[in-house]
Amino acid sequence: MVARMREISHMTSEESQPDRSGGFILNSFSWKKGLLTASGCLLAISLSACQDKEAQAPQPEPAPAPMQEEQSVEKPADHAFTAPLTGLAVEKVPTDRPLAVMINNAPAARPQSGLSAADIIIEVLAEGGITRFIAVFQSEGGEDAVGPVRSIRPYLIELGESYDGVLVHAGGSPEAYSILQKQKKQHMDEISNGGPYFWRSKERKAPHNLYTSVEKLREGADKRGYSHEFQSPVYRYDEQGSTSAGEAVKQFDIHYLLNSYKVTYDYDEVSGRYMRMVNGKPDQDKDNGNQLGAANIIVAGADHKVLDDVGRLSVNVDQGGEAMLFQKGKMIRGQWVRKKGDIIRFVQDGVEMNLVPGKTFINIVPNTPKFADHVKLGQLS
Numbered sequence: 001m002v003a004r005m006r007e008i009s010h011m012t013s014e015e016s017q018p019d020r021s022g023g024f025i026l027n028s029f030s031w032k033k034g035l036l037t038a039s040g041c042l043l044a045i046s047l048s049a050c051q052d053k054e055a056q057a058p059q060p061e062p063a064p065a066p067m068q069e070e071q072s073v074e075k076p077a078d079h080a081f082t083a084p085l086t087g088l089a090v091e092k093v094p095t096d097r098p099l100a101v102m103i104n105n106a107p108a109a110r111p112q113s114g115l116s117a118a119d120i121i122i123e124v125l126a127e128g129g130i131t132r133f134i135a136v137f138q139s140e141g142g143e144d145a146v147g148p149v150r151s152i153r154p155y156l157i158e159l160g161e162s163y164d165g166v167l168v169h170a171g172g173s174p175e176a177y178s179i180l181q182k183q184k185k186q187h188m189d190e191i192s193n194g195g196p197y198f199w200r201s202k203e204r205k206a207p208h209n210l211y212t213s214v215e216k217l218r219e220g221a222d223k224r225g226y227s228h229e230f231q232s233p234v235y236r237y238d239e240q241g242s243t244s245a246g247e248a249v250k251q252f253d254i255h256y257l258l259n260s261y262k263v264t265y266d267y268d269e270v271s272g273r274y275m276r277m278v279n280g281k282p283d284q285d286k287d288n289g290n291q292l293g294a295a296n297i298i299v300a301g302a303d304h305k306v307l308d309d310v311g312r313l314s315v316n317v318d319q320g321g322e323a324m325l326f327q328k329g330k331m332i333r334g335q336w337v338r339k340k341g342d343i344i345r346f347v348q349d350g351v352e353m354n355l356v357p358g359k360t361f362i363n364i365v366p367n368t369p370k371f372a373d374h375v376k377l378g379q380l381s
Contacts, residue, residue, distance in 0.1 A: 083139035084230065085119040085163070087237030087357035094139050095230050099217050100165030103133035104150035109208040110278070114146030115292055116285035117214070122159055122344075124364040125304060126150075127311035129257035134160050138230070141214030145287060149190065149198065149210045152176045155315040157185065162343045164232040166221050170198070170210050173312055186226045188212075194220050233343045235355045241296075242353035246330035253376040254299060254363050263363070265297055267329040273358065274326055295358025297326040298346050300336040301371035302364050315364065317344070322371045327356050331377070 080089035085098065098119075103112055105123070115121060118135035126132040134156060135146070152160075152169035154176050160167050167187035172180070180187055188194035190210060197220035201209040222228070254263040263283075265274040273293035276283040282291045300323045303316040323336035325346045334348040344362055346353050365374035 083119065084232065084234045085136065085138045086359055087235070087355065088139070090139055095228075096138055096218070097221075097226075097228050097230055098136050098138040098163045098165040098232055099141075099168055099214060099221075100160030100163060101135045101137065101146055101168040101212070101217075102150050102152050102156060102160075102170075103135050103146075104148040104208055105131045105133055106208060108204065109148045109150075111284050111286040112147065113211065113286045114141065114144055114213075116288060116290040117141045117144065117146075118359070120163070120360050120362070121292075121294070122362045122364065123263075124155070124159070124302075124315060125256055125313055125366070126153065127313060129261070131256055131261070132156065136160070136163050136165055137214050138163075138232075143213050143215045145201075145211045146213055146217075147211035148204070148208050149212055150207070152180075152187075153312065154179055155313075155317050158317050159344075161185070162233070162338065162341070164230070166217070166226055168194075168212065168217055170207070186221070186224075188217055188220050188224075193224070196220070233341075235343075235345070235360070236352060237357045238354035239357065240354075241327040241356040242348075243325060243327040243330035243332045246325075246327075246332035247377075248329060249326065249331040249377050250329055251378045252326070252331075253378060254365065255374050255376070256365060265326065267326075268293065269329065272328060272356070274361075276361070292361075293359070294361040295327065295356040296360040298336065298344070298360065298362045299324045299326075299375055300344060300362060300364050301367045301374070304366045304368070317364070321367065324375060325353060 081091070081093050082088065083090045083094045103115065105112070112133070115133065115135055117137060117140040119138050119140065120136040122134040122136075123131050124134070132150060137146070149168065149170045152167065152172040154173070157167060157176060157179055167180070167185060169187065170190040172189070179185065180189075188197060190198040190212075197216040198210055198212045200206065201211055203209065249267075251264065251266045254265075256263075260279075262279055264277040264280065266277060267273075268275050271293065273295050274297050275291050275293040284291050301321045303319065303321075305314040306312070307314055318338055318340075320335055320337040323334055323346055325332050325334060332348065332353070334346055334353065336344050337347055338344045365371065
């Protein structure tokens with residue numbers, strides 16, 4: 001009926017013009033032949049309009065208002081906040097201070113819990129050829145378990161503190177404890193000052209069964225009066241990254257010291273991340289089953305020195321040196337630098353390279369016998 005009204009209305013407007021009295025002057029037909037027809041049409045239009053109004057009255061049209069409301073709902077995406085240590089969008093203001101947790105990586109401690117929530121993971125040798133993780137939590141983490149937590153070393157203090165992280169550990173070397181106490185570092189130690197914020201799991205044997213959570217650590221830091229403000233240096237992020245002109249590398253291996261421990265990163269084009277494997281198997285978070293992966297992998301060579309019969313090490317994390325950056329399935333060579341009070345950065349000819357928004361893994365390997373001996377490129381594409 002509405003369509004018919006419009007058709008008639010259109011026809012009438014084209015074929016007629018209004019006179020001053022409100023009637024119509026018919027152009028195509030004489031007024032004698034068309035007067036009754038026009039009157040009939042006007043009556044039909046009036047009746048149809050009235051009927052349509054009555055039919056539509058109980059169900060008013062939604063009108064444009066709801067469409068405007070839908071558009072306003074999407075606006076928060078334009079105001080998304082950015083996580084400072086990943087460059088990724090987050091829902092709330094990311095002001096929490098980082099937590100730098102020392103994570104055990106002995107075979108009996110694998111798979112670890114909570115690593116999939118860390119923004120940055122640094123892997124470096126401890127002693128006995130075993131590596132240790134410094135997992136930096138800032139934008140993620142809650143009540144889920146994190147661990148197993150292990151002891152701290154002087155160079156681990158330097159690396160964790162570079163992100164202004166509250167240092168989280170269970171024990172430490174004599175030199176590390178001396179630094180923590182004399183310099184009054186803000187730290188949470190299961191042995192000396194943070195016992196209530198850790199727990200032991202019955203699923204594993206000590207010392208590979210000590211856990212905590214981001215929630216508990218923040219509670220403990222608050223009790224101890226530690227600062228909550230975010231003051232960490234940050235990286236430069238860009239969706240394009242810095243490796244567009246680099247060498248295509250889909251997969252590569254990292255060898256530390258032990259032949260029984262091999263780390264492999266395999267590029268996943270769908271997620272845009274290098275997925276981590278250990279000894280040929282996916283390196284998964286124990287509690288959620290998520291495979292660890294990162295958008296940026298930095299491999300950095302540093303001088304290592306054995307200090308004692310126990311095998312404790314000194315790792316120079318200040319001098320800088322040779323490095324590789326892996327992003328988006330490609331690799332570029334450059335150097336790593338770390339100025340006083342700053343974080344490890346990847347540079348080429350003194351210029352810092354942008355990171356891709358996402359998580360970052362930093363693998364620090366010995367410079368001996370040669371840096372290149374610790375990285376094997378495979379599956380070039």
